[in-house]
Amino acid sequence: MSKPVLAVEGLSKGFTSGEQRVAVLSDLSLSVGPGESLAVIGRSGSGKSTLLNLLCGLEIPDEGTITVAGESFDGAGSSDADARWAELRRRSIGVVFQDANLMPALSLLENVRLRGHLAGQAVGGERGWLERLGVGAEVDRYPDKVSGGQAQRAALAMVFAMTPALILADEPTGSLDRHTADDVADCLFDMQRTTGCALVLATHDRELAARCDHLLDLSALDPMGRE
Numbered sequence: 001m002s003k004p005v006l007a008v009e010g011l012s013k014g015f016t017s018g019e020q021r022v023a024v025l026s027d028l029s030l031s032v033g034p035g036e037s038l039a040v041i042g043r044s045g046s047g048k049s050t051l052l053n054l055l056c057g058l059e060i061p062d063e064g065t066i067t068v069a070g071e072s073f074d075g076a077g078s079s080d081a082d083a084r085w086a087e088l089r090r091r092s093i094g095v096v097f098q099d100a101n102l103m104p105a106l107s108l109l110e111n112v113r114l115r116g117h118l119a120g121q122a123v124g125g126e127r128g129w130l131e132r133l134g135v136g137a138e139v140d141r142y143p144d145k146v147s148g149g150q151a152q153r154a155a156l157a158m159v160f161a162m163t164p165a166l167i168l169a170d171e172p173t174g175s176l177d178r179h180t181a182d183d184v185a186d187c188l189f190d191m192q193r194t195t196g197c198a199l200v201l202a203t204h205d206r207e208l209a210a211r212c213d214h215l216l217d218l219s220a221l222d223p224m225g226r227e
């Protein structure tokens with residue numbers, strides 16, 4: 001069996017609210033291999049975004065270990081851990097949000113070129129990524145001159161141009177109509193399987209979640225016993 005791209009063991013995280021510590025994730029373990037996808041579902045507030053933030057080092061766990069692309073982290077924050085997370089986010093972890101978050105002053109092609117460059121990729125393949133994601137005719141347009149679906153395809157092209165080991169997607173089709181959402185999801189899954197990267201996708205959309213290889217329902221694991 002190939003080594004997992006992402007492995008999580010005994011992960012717990014809570015936040016302090018007033019005098020109280022409120023548990024959000026408790027003793028969570030999971031692993032995602034190359035080319036595999038995991039959907040994270042659960043009611044609002046169950047911890048989907050918190051989990052994604054932990055998986056890219058933007059939150060520090062209270063307990064547990066996270067291993068991404070061979071780099072391991074525990075709950076002890078340090079400047080060395082911060083630097084290793086920053087390097088992973090730059091080169092190996094692609095993040096896709098509900099909104100495309102493109103740089104408005106750059107064309108779609110320039111957005112993809114910049115992201116690939118920051119990840120250390122050689123210049124040249126950016127146009128190909130935009131073509132493969134169905135926005136080859138829009139490469140020279142600026143983000144305010146394309147539709148939401150086209151912008152989200154460009155956001156995916158930016159992530160794939162990094163050749164990431166892991167993609168974290170937080171409601172990646174949440175701002176699109178059903179038809180466009182399905183088209184964008186087709187692109188995401190096609191490219192993810194073709195490139196062999198791992199995908200963790202947080203969503204409220206059960207149809208989208210059902211397209212992933214594995215499902216994690218955080219409501220069912222709620223440490224506070226809420227449904």
Ligand SMILES: Nc1ncnc2c1ncn2[C@@H]1O[C@H](COP(=O)(O)OP(=O)(O)OP(=O)(O)O)[C@@H](O)[C@H]1O
Pocket residue numbers: 015016024042043044045046047048049050051
């Ligand atoms: N920085 C923080 N400080 C305090 N509480 C936080 C913080 N971040 C998240 N929380 C709390 O943790 C819980 C989980 O939040 P999170 O955003 O992860 O949920 P979610 O499942 O992504 O919700 P949604 O589906 O609404 O986006 C919520 O109760 C939230 O208020």
